[in-house]
Amino acid sequence: MASRTIVCPSCGETEELSGAPSPEGIVITCGRCHASWLRDSVPDTCATCGGTDVQERTRALTQYSRGTQLSIVGLGSILLCRQCDARMFAWSESGRPVPFAYKSAAMDSTAHEAGRTGDDVHIDP
Ligand SMILES: [Zn+2]
Ligand SMILES: [Zn+2]
Incomplete structure (x- = not known):
């Protein structure tokens, strides 16, 4: 089943990512390079049309x-x-x-x- 893909902005990892809630939103942490970022700062894309709306x-x-x-x-x-x-x-x-x-x-x-x-x-x- 396809779902939206979250990509690590530092190393491009897409699998070893974990999310944790924080006051600002969901924080994603990369298991490979240990970068962390706010999930909502990365635009979501549609699995069907690829659009960001x-x-x-x-x-x-x-x-x-x-x-x-x-x-x-x-x-x-x-x-x-x-x-x-x-x-x-x-x-x-x-x-x-x-x-x-x-x-x-x-x-x-x-x-x-x-x-x-x-x-x-x-x-x-
Ligand atoms: Zn990474
Ligand atoms: Zn769409």
Whole structure:
């Protein structure tokens, strides 16, 4: 599964990287050269189109309780591309969390080919 690639700005390492939260954001540390940097200072790129117009959005971890009521049991984050995830991007733009079942094209280049985005995810207007 493809996801966004984080590259060490010092040595180009892409695998031996670890992230840790800090007050300024996620700090990535390179296991090879021990450089560390703020993840958010490196632009994210879309796994599908390669564009940089992607944003991190809130994703709901939900479950149905009492049959029909959907309750949010937790929140995570997901990357959305303004182009490839246009529909969900607009949805989240209005402050609503992205449904957990949604596969982001910005994070997974196979999401669209497999038809797992968009219309198969039920969202209420
Ligand atoms: Zn490095
Ligand atoms: Zn894209």
